[in-house]
Amino acid sequence: MPHLEIVAILEGHQDRVWQASWHPTKTMLATCSGDRTVRLWTPASHDDFSKWHCVETLEGAHKRTIRSVAWSPTGNELATASFDATTGIWENDPRENDWECVATLEGHENEIKSVSWSSTGALLATCSRDKSVWIWEVESDNDFECLSVLQEHTQDVKMVAWHPKLEILASASYDDTIKIWKEDEDDWYCADTLEGHTSTVWSLDFNAEGDQIVSASDDQTLRIWKMYKPDNPQGIPTHNGEATWKTVCTLSGFHERCVYSVSWSKMNGHIASVSGDNSIRIFEKTQDSEASIDDDAPTWKNTTTYKDAHGVYDINGVSWFPGKQHSDWLSTVGDDGLVRIWRLVQD
Template sequence: MYPPLQLIQELPGHTDRAWHVTWSPTEPILASCSTDKTVRIWRHSTPKANEEEPKFGFQTSIATGHTRTLRSIAFSPNGRSLATASFDATVGIWERTVPEDEDEEPEWECVSTLEGHDSECKSVAWSASGGLLASCSRDKSVWIWEVQADSDFECLAVLMEHTQDVKSLAWHPHEEILASASYDDTILLLSDDPQSDWSPFQTLKSHTETVWAVVFSPCGRWLASAGDGGEMRIWERTGQTTEAPWKEVVCLRGAHSRTIYSLSWTASNSLASSATGVGRLASAGGDGRICIWQVTSEPSTPPQVELIYTQKEAHGVSDVNCVEWCPAREGDGGAMAGVLASAGDDGLVKVWRAGD
């Protein structure tokens, strides 16, 4: 038997299924989005020595003006911008205004709307530098946008190499390498080739069903992917150059009985500072479970992946659509290490802790 997670707090308010959660990388803020077309923002305390857990308080709701479901949201690396991907085929870019009265709550203003997709936008993601934004869609495309001055965005590339719906995106934590996962059962690894602009340099094909989620390890050496059938795979980079090939090194089965919709990888755990510590990987999906995996590796060996927590019925009988670790932030003193949030079909956002 694997121990369950500790539930810190339930965050209600969405009137329909909650699809995605994202943490600000710079402030104690958590955001979520929903079929109800809104973004909800919560601010949390940083636990002190005499407090056991952070406390979350509702701050504001953004009535986005999107005409259909909000499927994905992402904070920029500097925390100043929030991107929203909608089934109305657009991406919204939001920035927070500073109120003149310090007693007033800040408001979020839409400063740009990115158009061009022909169908539902499924995912949006910022590069590690914050200079690029990627979006993907049911129209089989991946778009790369360059962030410019005055909240302007220039489309650098429209990639149509997938043959079906593109489900999710993930940027490498240190380099401009983008992974895209698709209903065509493949993962594309994309980079900016000086000779041919943005293009795929490898297609990962081990999955035999839809790939719903991809995420890079914090160190950038590994990539995890998951999808239909409850399978999760880990891929290793075999060289140091940008376009060095990746190979599958681990395949995990049995922890999830249905589709895995979401993955999140963090370095914030007791092994992260050791020579073998790679971090913890969280997975969640249609069976209502959240699983936490401890990942370790010796030099020149495949990673060792151990299941250490299983939270059954995390959102009751509902699917868990997203799981996301809280990032390490300056000033939190490690108090948020092991904290993660989830979003479910029950419309709730929940905050959990996985201990040492």
């Protein structure tokens, strides 16, 4: 059976760590914390990954907890979402090798829970406890224009995530739903509402192709949703010429408490989830039979479990490494203020 081995433990944050975001092309990790800072970490050497250094601390831009951090697709910018209701845009000056907060986006009424860049880097999405999702257009000279304020969720919006290839946005909410947002002639609208979870949806992630989503909920389950386009061969009904999303697999009975975060590896196809039960679980799609290969009724197996991964503390986030060179790595962050990097070892 595969198992998880610890690669490194990163110490430095002075409060709980909420999220970790891998650089799109480098072996670098950005983490954000209740201590109002973002830390950038890299290995101390190219051949020893057990020791990591904090190479930069981004601070001074936010007055409260930084809840979410996201790299732009180029890796030249970072976005930070804070409980102070602002989003910070940080830019790297390669001449000085220094990071500066070059823009502050305002408008949300309450804590911002998540920030995400589109695959091209042309758009930014934020979501908040004020029940809204904002879509921003990235303009020249560090200007950002709010294109749309989407207010169809009826509760706190926990997370936003862009499709890996298209300008399609998904949002997860305290109202137990996921919404899919698309653009139509400069206006954004809700193309589908995904219903099935019986409590807060905390986290979601697309697969590499973008035709499936995994979601994690307070109801202690993971759901895998598949997109069905109009006139699909399966005969799944669609409305108004829009694709519809349906649950094709529900993973229950694994986590014993709220599932806070989920990550779908774009490299190896595995799903990782973390929970208030302090465990990491890895799921792999089984290929045992004809039925399990079928994407309309896939079978997923929990192949790896690591209990007490952050001791007695809640684990707030999990994220697979995005590139091939360390496709078996994932990071976790917790209320213990620590960042852990793991390797999935295939026995």
